[in-house]
Amino acid sequence: MTGEARSRGLRWLIGILLVGGALFSIAGVLIPLLAAPDEPSSTTSIPEADRAIDGLRERSVYVESGDRAEWQLDVSAARELIGDRPILVAGFAGKDTLQAEAPYFRDAIAEVQRRPGALGDLAEYDGPMEATCEAIAGEYPDTMVVVLHPRPGFETACAGPEFPAHGSEDEPVSWAEGVLASAGGAGAPRADRTDRLPLIDGLVPAYETGIERLDPPPGDRDLAGPFRTLxxxxxxxxxxxxxxxxxxxxxxxxxxxxxxxxxxxxxxxxxxxxxxxxxxxxxxxxxxxxxxxxxxxxxxxxxxxxxxxxxxxxxxxxxxxxxxxxxxxxxxxxxxxxxxxxxxxxxxxxx
Known part of the structure; x- marks a missing residue:
């Protein structure tokens, strides 16, 4: 084969590789867009939940802060601690969120007040948190959700309807709330809870211990969406x-x-x-x-x-x-x- 023929063959090979690579790149972008499942609709009756749902699509932690926030959370560090576990944290640090006066929280507050042994003065915190947690879990049904109240030291947890269920769901405390309590969020003085990262730090091992009782255990969450490798x-x-x-x-x-x-x-x-x-x-x-x-x-x-x-x-x-x-x-x-x-x-x- 002459030098000219080899050079021509090499040019053809380079051209084929470039065209093939370009077509593969185009397909790799279009296929996930065309074949991906529908994203959560994010149209609940709770505005706080809607905003959190949008912020948690491909992230494990969402914090809606405010100018006068009473607590703080290192979001990047919290996401690194959670990794790809199916745990979602929705934090509301602004004083204008999860307000008991909001009409869409009235039923939830009344439900908490009707519970046997409920403390009426805590219903204004528990009701909005629980309603928001359930709304988020409804859009991400295979996850455990934690909601942080604007007031330091108030939080709740729930699991979506497709999250693996514990065999003894007749316990007074649900599995998710038990994991949250084990994380140390319920026992420490609430007035000292301005930094919420220790709560997330304790939540991860508590979650790992808790899923040992679940059969089958929950799977990891694909934070990058479908067709990640492609x-x-x-x-x-x-x-x-x-x-x-x-x-x-x-x-x-x-x-x-x-x-x-x-x-x-x-x-x-x-x-x-x-x-x-x-x-x-x-x-x-x-x-x-x-x-x-x-x-x-x-x-x-x-x-x-x-x-x-x-x-x-x-x-x-x-x-x-x-x-x-x-x-x-x-x-x-x-x-x-x-x-x-x-x-x-x-x-x-x-x-």
């Missing part, structure tokens, strides 16, 4: 294809630009050499006519037309000056054209 592969391949295409464009663009520059320089050199040769030929013609004039005068023959000789001499002097200052191919070509016109045989009058 999407990541498409991004990687697309980046490689884009980089390769950019490299080739720059490479061949530079080569083409360099070739064009070389060709222009070669044409200019050729035009300059040709112009000089034509001007030198014109100079030789003027000198020859001057010699002929002297010889004809001595031999008493008719001398060349003086006006013609003068015109050639003036033309030569003009072109000789112009060729010294010429720079472009066009200028050299014009000098050659005028020199050749002066050298045309029919321009010479009969002697």
């Amino acid at each position: 999407r990541i592969s498409a991004y990687v391949v697309g980046g490689v294809v884009a980089a390769a295409a950019l490299f080739l464009l720059l490479r061949y663009g530079i080569i083409a630009s360099g070739t064009s520059v070389r060709e222009r320089r070669r044409d200019r050199r050729s035009a300059r050499v040709s112009a000089r040769a034509d001007v030198h030929a014109l100079a030789d013609r003027v000198l020859a006519l001057e010699r002929e004039q002297a010889e004809r005068l001595l031999s008493e023959e008719a001398a060349p037309d003086a006006a013609y000789v003068l015109r050639l001499a003036e033309g030569y002097l003009d072109l000789a000056r112009r060729i010294e200052t010429a720079e472009t191919t066009g200028q050299y070509a014009e000098i050659s054209r005028q020199a050749r016109r002066l050298l045309e045989p029919d321009a010479t009058p009969a002697g």
